[in-house]
Amino acid sequence: DGGITQSPKYLFRKEGQNVTLSCEQNLNHDAMYWYRQDPGQGLRLIYYSQIVNDFQKGDIAEGYSVSREKKESFPLTVTSAQKNPTAFYLCASSRAAPVPGELFFGEGSRLTVL
Amino acid sequence: KQEVTQIPAALSVPEGENLVLNCSFTDSAIYNLQWFRQDPGKGLTSLLLIQSSQREQTSGRLNASLDKSSGRSTLYIAASQPGDSATYLCAVYTGTASKLTFGTGTRLQVTL
Numbered sequence: 001d002g003g004i005t006q007s008p009k010y011l012f013r014k015e016g017q018n019v020t021l022s023c024e025q026n027l028n029h030d031a032m033y034w035y036r037q038d039p040g041q042g043l044r045l046i047y048y049s050q051i052v053n054d055f056q057k058g059d060i061a062e063g064y065s066v067s068r069e070k071k072e073s074f075p076l077t078v079t080s081a082q083k084n085p086t087a088f089y090l091c092a093s094s095r096a097a098p099v100p101g102e103l104f105f106g107e108g109s110r111l112t113v114l
Numbered sequence: 115k116q117e118v119t120q121i122p123a124a125l126s127v128p129e130g131e132n133l134v135l136n137c138s139f140t141d142s143a144i145y146n147l148q149w150f151r152q153d154p155g156k157g158l159t160s161l162l163l164i165q166s167s168q169r170e171q172t173s174g175r176l177n178a179s180l181d182k183s184s185g186r187s188t189l190y191i192a193a194s195q196p197g198d199s200a201t202y203l204c205a206v207y208t209g210t211a212s213k214l215t216f217g218t219g220t221r222l223q224v225t226l
Contacts, residue, residue, distance in 0.1 A: 006157075033214075042118070042203075042216040058213075090157055099145045100207055103214065105157040 002027045006091050006106035013078070013085070013113050021076045021109045023091035030096035032074035033103075036060060037088040046089075049074055050096045078111060086113045116141045116208045120217035127194055128225055135189040135220050137204035142182045145207045149178050149189050152201045152219070161189070161202075194224045 004025045013019045025032065031050050035043040045058030049068040063082025068074055074093075078085045089109045095101040117140045127133050137147070146165050150158040162171045162178040164187070170179040177190040191198060203219040 004157075040218070042218045043205075045213060088155075092158075099209075100214065102160050102163045103148060103158075103205070104160060105150075107157045108155075110155075 004091055004093055004104055004106035006109050008109060011109060011111045015113060016080045018077055018079050021089055023074045023106060024072055025093045027093055029093035031094045031100060033092045034076045035090045037090060085111055087111060116215040118206055118215050118217040120204060120220050122220060124221040126223045126225060129194060129196060131194050132192050133194055135202050137187040137217055139185045139206045141208050142185050143209050145209050147180055147187050147204060147206045150203045196224050196226060199223050
């Protein structure tokens with residue numbers, strides 16, 4: 001079945017550690033996105049990529065890094081520089097040009113900093 | 115800057131009732147609008163996508179309308195069921211900003 005797979009579903013991190021969240025899609029979409037969701041707030045865009053080997057900062061990119069070496073994969077690293085990393089992280093994908101199409105999401109990864 | 119508002123934040127209705135969820139946006143220069151459903155602790159599931167040239171889209175018991183000039187969209191759910199209980203979010207893609215902006219959602223509870 002086509003879809004987006006995020007792993008791990010739950011992740012615990014000690015302060016000062018970097019962690020990487022995995023996102024893989026088999027929908028043949030060019031565009032991939034990372035969002036952060038906090039209680040009572042709308043989804044906020046961290047990074048997005050329209051094509052392999054290219055990505056752009058979203059609204060809250062500080063303390064995060066990404067790579068896009070393959071079309072299917074868009075991992076997100078939460079670095080120790082992110083001051084408040086405890087949140088629910090959502091990966092999404094869509095066709096890109098000329099206008100983004102329907103957005104499809106993974107099941108999310110919940111990160112807790114101990 | 116595009117702002118998307120969903121009112122009410124929470125809604126409780128008895129089973130079988132028809133209901134309308136509202137989404138308003140401040141910048142009418144949108145390419146499309148999408149409605150999603152989110153169950154607790156889960157990702158978002160796409161329900162309907164309306165292109166800027168369309169007035170409405172239908173899928174089963176769901177009907178979404180779009181009025182760009184007034185900056186509003188509604189999601190109509192017919193004959194609600196307990197399984198419809200979830201948070202419903204709308205998101206608009208704004209051409210000028212080249213990004214998707216989400217509302218904070220309406221939490222729906224359908225009671226027996």
